[in-house]
Amino acid sequence: MSWEPVERWPGEAGGEGAFRSGAEPALASRDAPLAWERVTLFWFSTPELPLERVARRAVLTSSYVYVQRFDGRRERVRRDQLRGFRREGGRLIVGVREGEDLVLPLRAKCEVQARLLAQLGSQADAKWTGWRRVEVAVAGAVIAAAAAGVMLRPTSLADVMTHWGLGLYTSEVCLRVYVGVAACVVLLFCLLWLPMRARVDALGVEVRRGLIPWLPFFLPAEQVDGVRVVEVRGNTKHHRNVLMGYAVELVFEPAIRLASLRRASSLRLRTHRNVHMAIAPRAEAELLRKLLRIPSSS
Incomplete structure:
Protein backbone atom coordinates (compact mmCIF):
# COMPACT_ATOMS: atom_id res chain seq x y z
CA MET A 1 0.00 0.00 0.00
CA ALA A 126 -7.11 14.28 -20.16
CA LYS A 127 -9.90 11.76 -20.54
CA TRP A 128 -11.80 9.57 -23.02
CA THR A 129 -15.56 9.03 -22.86
CA GLY A 130 -17.84 6.82 -24.88
CA TRP A 131 -21.34 5.32 -24.89
CA ARG A 132 -22.60 1.87 -25.86
CA ARG A 133 -26.10 0.60 -26.70
CA VAL A 134 -27.70 4.06 -26.47
CA GLU A 135 -29.74 3.64 -29.68
CA VAL A 136 -30.96 0.22 -28.63
CA ALA A 137 -31.88 1.50 -25.17
CA VAL A 138 -33.82 4.50 -26.52
CA ALA A 139 -35.71 2.36 -29.05
CA GLY A 140 -36.48 -0.28 -26.44
CA ALA A 141 -37.64 2.34 -23.93
CA VAL A 142 -40.00 3.96 -26.45
CA ILE A 143 -41.51 0.62 -27.49
CA ALA A 144 -41.85 -0.55 -23.89
CA ALA A 145 -43.46 2.72 -22.78
CA ALA A 146 -45.94 2.55 -25.66
CA ALA A 147 -46.79 -1.08 -24.88
CA ALA A 148 -47.27 -0.32 -21.19
CA GLY A 149 -49.56 2.59 -21.98
CA VAL A 150 -51.69 0.58 -24.40
CA MET A 151 -52.01 -2.41 -22.08
CA LEU A 152 -52.53 -0.71 -18.73
CA ARG A 153 -54.53 2.39 -19.62
CA PRO A 154 -57.96 0.73 -20.21
CA THR A 155 -57.54 -1.64 -17.26
CA SER A 156 -58.73 -0.84 -13.74
CA LEU A 157 -57.41 -2.43 -10.60
CA ALA A 158 -60.95 -3.35 -9.53
CA ASP A 159 -61.46 -5.42 -12.70
CA VAL A 160 -58.18 -7.22 -12.17
CA MET A 161 -59.00 -8.05 -8.54
CA THR A 162 -62.44 -9.27 -9.58
CA HIS A 163 -61.01 -11.63 -12.20
CA TRP A 164 -58.38 -12.89 -9.76
CA GLY A 165 -61.09 -13.49 -7.14
CA LEU A 166 -63.02 -15.61 -9.64
CA GLY A 167 -59.91 -17.59 -10.52
CA LEU A 168 -59.77 -16.17 -14.08
CA TYR A 169 -56.00 -15.74 -14.05
CA THR A 170 -55.69 -16.04 -17.86
CA SER A 171 -58.56 -13.76 -18.82
CA GLU A 172 -57.97 -10.94 -21.29
CA VAL A 173 -57.95 -8.32 -18.54
CA CYS A 174 -55.32 -10.20 -16.54
CA LEU A 175 -53.20 -10.93 -19.60
CA ARG A 176 -53.17 -7.23 -20.47
CA VAL A 177 -51.90 -6.45 -16.96
CA TYR A 178 -49.19 -9.11 -17.23
CA VAL A 179 -47.98 -7.71 -20.54
CA GLY A 180 -48.14 -4.13 -19.23
CA VAL A 181 -46.11 -4.96 -16.11
CA ALA A 182 -43.56 -6.83 -18.23
CA ALA A 183 -43.29 -3.76 -20.48
CA CYS A 184 -42.64 -1.58 -17.42
CA VAL A 185 -39.84 -3.92 -16.36
CA VAL A 186 -38.31 -3.69 -19.84
CA LEU A 187 -38.63 0.10 -19.69
CA LEU A 188 -36.75 0.26 -16.41
CA PHE A 189 -34.09 -2.08 -17.77
CA CYS A 190 -33.57 0.15 -20.82
CA LEU A 191 -33.45 3.33 -18.74
CA LEU A 192 -31.35 2.16 -15.79
CA TRP A 193 -29.09 -0.65 -16.98
CA LEU A 194 -28.78 -1.40 -20.73
CA PRO A 195 -26.79 1.65 -21.95
CA MET A 196 -23.27 2.10 -20.66
CA ARG A 197 -21.04 5.16 -20.44
CA ALA A 198 -17.32 4.63 -19.91
CA ARG A 199 -14.74 7.23 -18.94
CA VAL A 200 -11.02 6.50 -19.05
CA ASP A 201 -8.39 8.81 -17.57
CA ALA A 202 -5.16 8.61 -15.61
CA LEU A 203 -7.01 7.41 -12.51
CA GLY A 204 -8.60 4.42 -14.19
CA VAL A 205 -11.85 3.31 -15.78
CA GLU A 206 -15.28 4.46 -14.59
CA VAL A 207 -18.34 2.74 -16.03
CA ARG A 208 -21.86 4.01 -15.39
CA ARG A 209 -25.06 2.21 -16.32
CA GLY A 210 -28.30 3.78 -17.54
CA LEU A 211 -29.41 6.58 -19.86
CA ILE A 212 -29.10 8.76 -16.77
CA PRO A 213 -25.71 7.41 -15.62
CA TRP A 214 -26.55 6.75 -11.99
CA LEU A 215 -24.82 3.47 -11.12
CA PRO A 216 -21.00 3.86 -11.08
CA PHE A 217 -18.34 1.16 -11.20
CA PHE A 218 -14.64 2.02 -10.94
CA LEU A 219 -11.45 0.14 -11.77
CA PRO A 220 -7.99 1.62 -10.93
CA ALA A 221 -5.58 2.08 -13.82
CA GLU A 222 -3.07 -0.43 -12.44
CA GLN A 223 -5.65 -3.22 -12.78
CA VAL A 224 -5.96 -2.74 -16.55
CA ASP A 225 -3.46 -5.01 -18.29
CA GLY A 226 -3.84 -3.88 -21.88
CA VAL A 227 -5.87 -2.37 -24.70
CA ARG A 228 -6.61 -4.30 -27.88
CA VAL A 229 -8.39 -3.90 -31.20
CA VAL A 230 -10.42 -6.93 -32.31
CA GLU A 231 -12.33 -7.70 -35.48
CA VAL A 232 -16.12 -7.73 -35.36
CA ARG A 233 -17.58 -10.33 -37.69
CA GLY A 234 -21.14 -11.28 -38.53
CA ASN A 235 -23.41 -12.82 -41.12
CA THR A 236 -25.27 -11.13 -43.94
CA LYS A 237 -28.04 -12.38 -46.18
CA HIS A 238 -25.62 -13.87 -48.69
CA HIS A 239 -22.35 -14.28 -46.78
CA ARG A 240 -21.13 -15.67 -43.50
CA ASN A 241 -18.32 -14.51 -41.22
CA VAL A 242 -18.09 -11.08 -42.87
CA LEU A 243 -15.89 -8.31 -41.41
CA MET A 244 -18.34 -5.76 -39.97
CA GLY A 245 -15.83 -3.45 -38.26
CA TYR A 246 -13.47 -3.24 -35.30
CA ALA A 247 -13.93 -2.97 -31.54
CA VAL A 248 -11.68 -1.42 -28.89
CA GLU A 249 -11.47 -3.41 -25.65
CA LEU A 250 -9.74 -3.19 -22.29
CA VAL A 251 -8.09 -6.41 -21.12
CA PHE A 252 -8.00 -7.70 -17.53
CA GLU A 253 -6.11 -10.66 -16.12
CA PRO A 254 -7.56 -12.39 -14.19
CA ALA A 255 -11.20 -11.90 -15.13
CA ILE A 256 -13.16 -9.40 -13.02
CA ARG A 257 -16.76 -8.28 -12.56
CA LEU A 258 -17.06 -4.68 -13.80
CA ALA A 259 -20.53 -3.26 -14.49
CA SER A 260 -21.63 -6.80 -15.30
CA LEU A 261 -23.42 -9.71 -13.67
CA ARG A 262 -20.61 -12.10 -14.58
CA ARG A 263 -16.85 -12.03 -14.62
CA ALA A 264 -15.11 -11.10 -17.86
CA SER A 265 -11.52 -10.75 -19.04
CA SER A 266 -12.30 -7.75 -21.27
CA LEU A 267 -14.56 -4.72 -21.52
CA ARG A 268 -15.67 -3.46 -24.92
CA LEU A 269 -15.63 0.32 -24.99
CA ARG A 270 -16.62 1.10 -28.57
CA THR A 271 -17.45 -0.71 -31.79
CA HIS A 272 -16.48 0.95 -35.07
CA ARG A 273 -18.97 -0.51 -37.55
CA ASN A 274 -18.74 -0.37 -41.35
CA VAL A 275 -15.02 0.35 -41.00
CA HIS A 276 -12.78 -1.84 -43.14
CA MET A 277 -9.49 -0.30 -42.03
CA ALA A 278 -8.34 -0.32 -38.41
CA ILE A 279 -6.69 3.11 -38.49
CA ALA A 280 -9.26 4.94 -36.33
CA PRO A 281 -9.71 2.08 -33.81
CA ARG A 282 -5.94 1.71 -33.41
CA ALA A 283 -5.53 5.45 -32.86
CA GLU A 284 -8.24 5.30 -30.20
CA ALA A 285 -6.54 2.31 -28.55
CA GLU A 286 -3.23 4.19 -28.50
CA LEU A 287 -4.93 7.15 -26.79
CA LEU A 288 -6.32 4.83 -24.13
CA ARG A 289 -2.86 3.32 -23.56
CA LYS A 290 -1.41 6.79 -23.01
CA LEU A 291 -4.14 7.72 -20.55
CA LEU A 292 -3.68 4.50 -18.57
CA ARG A 293 0.12 4.53 -19.00
CA ILE A 294 0.19 1.10 -20.63
CA PRO A 295 3.11 0.26 -22.95
CA SER A 296 2.17 0.25 -26.63
CA SER A 297 3.21 -3.38 -26.95
CA SER A 298 0.31 -4.45 -24.67
Whole structure:
Protein backbone atom coordinates (compact mmCIF):
# COMPACT_ATOMS: atom_id res chain seq x y z
CA MET A 1 0.00 0.00 0.00
CA SER A 2 1.19 3.51 -0.82
CA TRP A 3 -0.39 5.17 2.23
CA GLU A 4 1.32 4.83 5.59
CA PRO A 5 0.15 6.06 9.01
CA VAL A 6 1.92 8.94 10.73
CA GLU A 7 1.93 9.98 14.36
CA ARG A 8 3.08 13.57 13.94
CA TRP A 9 2.11 16.39 11.62
CA PRO A 10 4.90 18.20 9.69
CA GLY A 11 6.24 20.90 11.94
CA GLU A 12 5.08 19.29 15.15
CA ALA A 13 7.72 18.43 17.73
CA GLY A 14 8.53 14.83 18.58
CA GLY A 15 8.23 11.60 16.66
CA GLU A 16 10.72 8.85 16.09
CA GLY A 17 12.03 6.66 13.32
CA ALA A 18 10.10 6.41 10.06
CA PHE A 19 7.20 8.40 11.46
CA ARG A 20 9.16 11.45 12.46
CA SER A 21 7.58 14.32 10.54
CA GLY A 22 9.16 17.39 12.02
CA ALA A 23 12.41 16.80 10.10
CA GLU A 24 10.77 17.72 6.79
CA PRO A 25 9.52 21.31 6.45
CA ALA A 26 6.06 22.01 5.10
CA LEU A 27 5.85 23.71 1.69
CA ALA A 28 2.10 24.33 1.68
CA SER A 29 -0.96 23.51 3.76
CA ARG A 30 -4.73 23.75 3.62
CA ASP A 31 -7.31 23.96 6.41
CA ALA A 32 -10.55 22.08 6.97
CA PRO A 33 -13.35 22.42 4.38
CA LEU A 34 -16.00 25.09 4.78
CA ALA A 35 -19.64 24.20 5.40
CA TRP A 36 -20.65 24.31 1.73
CA GLU A 37 -17.58 22.28 0.79
CA ARG A 38 -18.64 19.57 3.25
CA VAL A 39 -22.10 19.49 1.68
CA THR A 40 -20.51 19.05 -1.76
CA LEU A 41 -18.19 16.30 -0.53
CA PHE A 42 -21.10 14.47 1.10
CA TRP A 43 -23.34 14.76 -1.97
CA PHE A 44 -20.73 13.41 -4.38
CA SER A 45 -19.26 10.76 -2.09
CA THR A 46 -19.18 7.20 -3.43
CA PRO A 47 -18.65 3.76 -1.87
CA GLU A 48 -15.07 3.83 -3.20
CA LEU A 49 -14.44 7.35 -1.86
CA PRO A 50 -16.71 7.93 1.16
CA LEU A 51 -16.76 11.20 3.06
CA GLU A 52 -14.91 9.64 6.02
CA ARG A 53 -11.84 9.08 3.81
CA VAL A 54 -11.73 12.59 2.32
CA ALA A 55 -8.78 14.75 3.37
CA ARG A 56 -9.94 17.21 6.03
CA ARG A 57 -6.51 18.84 6.27
CA ALA A 58 -3.47 18.47 4.04
CA VAL A 59 0.19 19.44 4.19
CA LEU A 60 2.63 19.23 1.30
CA THR A 61 6.36 18.63 1.75
CA SER A 62 9.08 18.06 -0.81
CA SER A 63 8.59 14.27 -0.69
CA TYR A 64 5.17 13.56 0.83
CA VAL A 65 1.53 14.58 0.98
CA TYR A 66 0.24 14.42 4.56
CA VAL A 67 -3.51 14.24 5.14
CA GLN A 68 -5.80 14.11 8.13
CA ARG A 69 -9.04 12.46 7.05
CA PHE A 70 -12.55 13.09 8.30
CA ASP A 71 -12.38 9.86 10.30
CA GLY A 72 -9.41 11.33 12.23
CA ARG A 73 -6.64 9.18 10.74
CA ARG A 74 -3.35 10.78 9.76
CA GLU A 75 -1.57 9.28 6.77
CA ARG A 76 0.99 10.21 4.16
CA VAL A 77 1.89 9.14 0.64
CA ARG A 78 4.99 9.80 -1.42
CA ARG A 79 4.50 12.41 -4.12
CA ASP A 80 6.13 10.17 -6.74
CA GLN A 81 3.23 7.73 -6.22
CA LEU A 82 0.68 10.23 -7.58
CA ARG A 83 -0.57 9.45 -11.09
CA GLY A 84 -2.95 12.03 -12.47
CA PHE A 85 -6.06 13.81 -11.33
CA ARG A 86 -9.71 14.40 -12.10
CA ARG A 87 -11.96 17.38 -11.43
CA GLU A 88 -15.44 16.15 -10.59
CA GLY A 89 -18.36 17.49 -8.61
CA GLY A 90 -16.42 20.24 -6.85
CA ARG A 91 -13.71 17.77 -5.90
CA LEU A 92 -10.11 17.22 -6.95
CA ILE A 93 -9.42 13.48 -7.09
CA VAL A 94 -5.71 12.63 -7.28
CA GLY A 95 -4.76 9.10 -8.27
CA VAL A 96 -2.44 7.09 -6.03
CA ARG A 97 -0.63 4.02 -7.33
CA GLU A 98 -1.55 0.88 -5.40
CA GLY A 99 -3.57 2.88 -2.92
CA GLU A 100 -6.71 4.84 -2.20
CA ASP A 101 -7.11 8.02 -4.27
CA LEU A 102 -6.72 11.39 -2.57
CA VAL A 103 -9.83 13.60 -2.51
CA LEU A 104 -9.71 17.34 -1.85
CA PRO A 105 -12.43 19.97 -2.28
CA LEU A 106 -11.64 22.22 -5.24
CA ARG A 107 -10.59 25.73 -4.28
CA ALA A 108 -9.84 28.75 -6.42
CA LYS A 109 -6.79 29.71 -4.34
CA CYS A 110 -4.97 26.82 -2.67
CA GLU A 111 -1.22 26.39 -2.74
CA VAL A 112 -1.42 22.64 -2.05
CA GLN A 113 -3.77 22.20 -4.99
CA ALA A 114 -1.67 24.42 -7.26
CA ARG A 115 1.56 22.56 -6.44
CA LEU A 116 -0.06 19.15 -7.01
CA LEU A 117 -1.49 20.20 -10.38
CA ALA A 118 1.85 21.67 -11.41
CA GLN A 119 3.58 18.41 -10.48
CA LEU A 120 1.12 16.21 -12.37
CA GLY A 121 0.92 18.43 -15.44
CA SER A 122 -1.99 19.49 -17.60
CA GLN A 123 -2.04 16.22 -19.56
CA ALA A 124 -2.97 14.35 -16.39
CA ASP A 125 -6.50 15.77 -16.69
CA ALA A 126 -7.11 14.28 -20.16
CA LYS A 127 -9.90 11.76 -20.54
CA TRP A 128 -11.80 9.57 -23.02
CA THR A 129 -15.56 9.03 -22.86
CA GLY A 130 -17.84 6.82 -24.88
CA TRP A 131 -21.34 5.32 -24.89
CA ARG A 132 -22.60 1.87 -25.86
CA ARG A 133 -26.10 0.60 -26.70
CA VAL A 134 -27.70 4.06 -26.47
CA GLU A 135 -29.74 3.64 -29.68
CA VAL A 136 -30.96 0.22 -28.63
CA ALA A 137 -31.88 1.50 -25.17
CA VAL A 138 -33.82 4.50 -26.52
CA ALA A 139 -35.71 2.36 -29.05
CA GLY A 140 -36.48 -0.28 -26.44
CA ALA A 141 -37.64 2.34 -23.93
CA VAL A 142 -40.00 3.96 -26.45
CA ILE A 143 -41.51 0.62 -27.49
CA ALA A 144 -41.85 -0.55 -23.89
CA ALA A 145 -43.46 2.72 -22.78
CA ALA A 146 -45.94 2.55 -25.66
CA ALA A 147 -46.79 -1.08 -24.88
CA ALA A 148 -47.27 -0.32 -21.19
CA GLY A 149 -49.56 2.59 -21.98
CA VAL A 150 -51.69 0.58 -24.40
CA MET A 151 -52.01 -2.41 -22.08
CA LEU A 152 -52.53 -0.71 -18.73
CA ARG A 153 -54.53 2.39 -19.62
CA PRO A 154 -57.96 0.73 -20.21
CA THR A 155 -57.54 -1.64 -17.26
CA SER A 156 -58.73 -0.84 -13.74
CA LEU A 157 -57.41 -2.43 -10.60
CA ALA A 158 -60.95 -3.35 -9.53
CA ASP A 159 -61.46 -5.42 -12.70
CA VAL A 160 -58.18 -7.22 -12.17
CA MET A 161 -59.00 -8.05 -8.54
CA THR A 162 -62.44 -9.27 -9.58
CA HIS A 163 -61.01 -11.63 -12.20
CA TRP A 164 -58.38 -12.89 -9.76
CA GLY A 165 -61.09 -13.49 -7.14
CA LEU A 166 -63.02 -15.61 -9.64
CA GLY A 167 -59.91 -17.59 -10.52
CA LEU A 168 -59.77 -16.17 -14.08
CA TYR A 169 -56.00 -15.74 -14.05
CA THR A 170 -55.69 -16.04 -17.86
CA SER A 171 -58.56 -13.76 -18.82
CA GLU A 172 -57.97 -10.94 -21.29
CA VAL A 173 -57.95 -8.32 -18.54
CA CYS A 174 -55.32 -10.20 -16.54
CA LEU A 175 -53.20 -10.93 -19.60
CA ARG A 176 -53.17 -7.23 -20.47
CA VAL A 177 -51.90 -6.45 -16.96
CA TYR A 178 -49.19 -9.11 -17.23
CA VAL A 179 -47.98 -7.71 -20.54
CA GLY A 180 -48.14 -4.13 -19.23
CA VAL A 181 -46.11 -4.96 -16.11
CA ALA A 182 -43.56 -6.83 -18.23
CA ALA A 183 -43.29 -3.76 -20.48
CA CYS A 184 -42.64 -1.58 -17.42
CA VAL A 185 -39.84 -3.92 -16.36
CA VAL A 186 -38.31 -3.69 -19.84
CA LEU A 187 -38.63 0.10 -19.69
CA LEU A 188 -36.75 0.26 -16.41
CA PHE A 189 -34.09 -2.08 -17.77
CA CYS A 190 -33.57 0.15 -20.82
CA LEU A 191 -33.45 3.33 -18.74
CA LEU A 192 -31.35 2.16 -15.79
CA TRP A 193 -29.09 -0.65 -16.98
CA LEU A 194 -28.78 -1.40 -20.73
CA PRO A 195 -26.79 1.65 -21.95
CA MET A 196 -23.27 2.10 -20.66
CA ARG A 197 -21.04 5.16 -20.44
CA ALA A 198 -17.32 4.63 -19.91
CA ARG A 199 -14.74 7.23 -18.94
CA VAL A 200 -11.02 6.50 -19.05
CA ASP A 201 -8.39 8.81 -17.57
CA ALA A 202 -5.16 8.61 -15.61
CA LEU A 203 -7.01 7.41 -12.51
CA GLY A 204 -8.60 4.42 -14.19
CA VAL A 205 -11.85 3.31 -15.78
CA GLU A 206 -15.28 4.46 -14.59
CA VAL A 207 -18.34 2.74 -16.03
CA ARG A 208 -21.86 4.01 -15.39
CA ARG A 209 -25.06 2.21 -16.32
CA GLY A 210 -28.30 3.78 -17.54
CA LEU A 211 -29.41 6.58 -19.86
CA ILE A 212 -29.10 8.76 -16.77
CA PRO A 213 -25.71 7.41 -15.62
CA TRP A 214 -26.55 6.75 -11.99
CA LEU A 215 -24.82 3.47 -11.12
CA PRO A 216 -21.00 3.86 -11.08
CA PHE A 217 -18.34 1.16 -11.20
CA PHE A 218 -14.64 2.02 -10.94
CA LEU A 219 -11.45 0.14 -11.77
CA PRO A 220 -7.99 1.62 -10.93
CA ALA A 221 -5.58 2.08 -13.82
CA GLU A 222 -3.07 -0.43 -12.44
CA GLN A 223 -5.65 -3.22 -12.78
CA VAL A 224 -5.96 -2.74 -16.55
CA ASP A 225 -3.46 -5.01 -18.29
CA GLY A 226 -3.84 -3.88 -21.88
CA VAL A 227 -5.87 -2.37 -24.70
CA ARG A 228 -6.61 -4.30 -27.88
CA VAL A 229 -8.39 -3.90 -31.20
CA VAL A 230 -10.42 -6.93 -32.31
CA GLU A 231 -12.33 -7.70 -35.48
CA VAL A 232 -16.12 -7.73 -35.36
CA ARG A 233 -17.58 -10.33 -37.69
CA GLY A 234 -21.14 -11.28 -38.53
CA ASN A 235 -23.41 -12.82 -41.12
CA THR A 236 -25.27 -11.13 -43.94
CA LYS A 237 -28.04 -12.38 -46.18
CA HIS A 238 -25.62 -13.87 -48.69
CA HIS A 239 -22.35 -14.28 -46.78
CA ARG A 240 -21.13 -15.67 -43.50
CA ASN A 241 -18.32 -14.51 -41.22
CA VAL A 242 -18.09 -11.08 -42.87
CA LEU A 243 -15.89 -8.31 -41.41
CA MET A 244 -18.34 -5.76 -39.97
CA GLY A 245 -15.83 -3.45 -38.26
CA TYR A 246 -13.47 -3.24 -35.30
CA ALA A 247 -13.93 -2.97 -31.54
CA VAL A 248 -11.68 -1.42 -28.89
CA GLU A 249 -11.47 -3.41 -25.65
CA LEU A 250 -9.74 -3.19 -22.29
CA VAL A 251 -8.09 -6.41 -21.12
CA PHE A 252 -8.00 -7.70 -17.53
CA GLU A 253 -6.11 -10.66 -16.12
CA PRO A 254 -7.56 -12.39 -14.19
CA ALA A 255 -11.20 -11.90 -15.13
CA ILE A 256 -13.16 -9.40 -13.02
CA ARG A 257 -16.76 -8.28 -12.56
CA LEU A 258 -17.06 -4.68 -13.80
CA ALA A 259 -20.53 -3.26 -14.49
CA SER A 260 -21.63 -6.80 -15.30
CA LEU A 261 -23.42 -9.71 -13.67
CA ARG A 262 -20.61 -12.10 -14.58
CA ARG A 263 -16.85 -12.03 -14.62
CA ALA A 264 -15.11 -11.10 -17.86
CA SER A 265 -11.52 -10.75 -19.04
CA SER A 266 -12.30 -7.75 -21.27
CA LEU A 267 -14.56 -4.72 -21.52
CA ARG A 268 -15.67 -3.46 -24.92
CA LEU A 269 -15.63 0.32 -24.99
CA ARG A 270 -16.62 1.10 -28.57
CA THR A 271 -17.45 -0.71 -31.79
CA HIS A 272 -16.48 0.95 -35.07
CA ARG A 273 -18.97 -0.51 -37.55
CA ASN A 274 -18.74 -0.37 -41.35
CA VAL A 275 -15.02 0.35 -41.00
CA HIS A 276 -12.78 -1.84 -43.14
CA MET A 277 -9.49 -0.30 -42.03
CA ALA A 278 -8.34 -0.32 -38.41
CA ILE A 279 -6.69 3.11 -38.49
CA ALA A 280 -9.26 4.94 -36.33
CA PRO A 281 -9.71 2.08 -33.81
CA ARG A 282 -5.94 1.71 -33.41
CA ALA A 283 -5.53 5.45 -32.86
CA GLU A 284 -8.24 5.30 -30.20
CA ALA A 285 -6.54 2.31 -28.55
CA GLU A 286 -3.23 4.19 -28.50
CA LEU A 287 -4.93 7.15 -26.79
CA LEU A 288 -6.32 4.83 -24.13
CA ARG A 289 -2.86 3.32 -23.56
CA LYS A 290 -1.41 6.79 -23.01
CA LEU A 291 -4.14 7.72 -20.55
CA LEU A 292 -3.68 4.50 -18.57
CA ARG A 293 0.12 4.53 -19.00
CA ILE A 294 0.19 1.10 -20.63
CA PRO A 295 3.11 0.26 -22.95
CA SER A 296 2.17 0.25 -26.63
CA SER A 297 3.21 -3.38 -26.95
CA SER A 298 0.31 -4.45 -24.67
